[in-house]
Amino acid sequence: MAVTTCQARLVQLAPRLGAVAANLHRHLEAAERAASEGVELVVFPELSLTGYFLRDLVPEVALRLDSAHFAELLDLSRKIHLVFGFVEESDAFELHCSAAYLAEGELKHLHRKLYLPTYGMFDEARYFSAGSCLQSFPTPWGPAGLVICEDLWHPSVPYVLSRQGMDLLIGIAASPFRGVEPGGPDIGQSYELMLGAYAELFQCHVLFCNRVGCEDGISFWGGSRAISPLEGEIAVAPVFDETHLDVVLERSHLRRARFATPLLADERPELLRRALEKMSHE
Incomplete structure (x- = not known):
């Protein structure tokens, strides 16, 4: 049976570009502090161990899953569940923008970013090589889905995870601030609308952890947040500031939301399956 509450912390930090050892030290300090304060799950942003605009540094900062740096985080996960972003070097020497979920001294789940934006900036x-697998995974708080930034902009991703039983959607990001036009929404407003819709439609909790700081003159806006399917946004971090956001996720919110509006129970995936099969033969 799933635990009824989750004490989570979103660490909204500004990693140093290419400085894996320094960033790792910050992760270890922040996670140790969180564990000592009773936090059960700590979440860091996309590429939190490396920074974002790496370009030709990507091979130099890549970590294998059997590396010494990874082992330090695995050891710490005996005290606290943690999620972080890094450049992964696979056994086939492919480089992925990846996210790891560690707990009990083990790698419980690895997600490789599915959608790699290659437009604008x-x-x-x-x-990077794109990932090819999308799968929910067990946690003490029910099945979870772990995705990275651009993955969130494709609604098929949370839909699939929802059909796999997802109770908690964890999205980590390195989202730059952009899109401010007269009369139009900025990127933060777009995320607010999108994540709120996912929490309501897929009747799950959402944890979103975005980085801050500046690289190559580009600022990252932060705005990390937690969303309940019952109450909407329950906590939002300031924009542009390094900080952490503590939240308590109540499993009872899932029950009440799903009983009030049985969207998941009434969903008919066979309709989508037939439509996709028909399209594939046209």
């Missing part, structure tokens, strides 16, 4: 497909 983004050039990820030049440096």
Whole structure:
């Protein structure tokens, strides 16, 4: 049976570009402090061990899952569940923008970013290989889904995770501040609307951890947040500031939301399956 509450902390930090050892030290300090304060799950942003605009540094900062740095985080996970972002070097020498969920001294789940933005200021497909697997995984608080930034902009991703029983959606990001136009929404407002819709439609809790800081003249806006399917946003971090956000996720919110509006129970995935099969043969 799933635990009824989750004490979570979102660590909204500004990693130093390419400085893996220094960033690792900050992760260890922050997670140790969180564990000592009764936090059960600590979440760091996308590429939190390396910084974002790495370009040709990508191979130099990549970590293998059997590396010494990874082992330090695994050891710490005996005290607290943790999520962080890093550049992963696979056994096939492919480089992925990855997120790890560690607990009890083990790698419980690895997610490789599925959608690599390569437009505007983004050039990820030049440096990374895209992931090819999407799967929920067990936690003490029910099945969770772990995704990275651009993955969130494709609603098929949370839909699939929802059909796999997801109770908690964890999204980590390195989202730059952009899109401010007269009369139009900025990127923070877009995330607010999108994540709120996911929490309501897929009737799950949402944890979103975005980084801050500046690289190559580009600022990252932060605005990390937690969203309940019953109450909407329950906590939001300031924009642009390094900080942490503590939240308590109540499992009872899932029950009440799903009983009040049985969207998940009434969902008919066979309709989508038939439509996709028909499209594939046209």
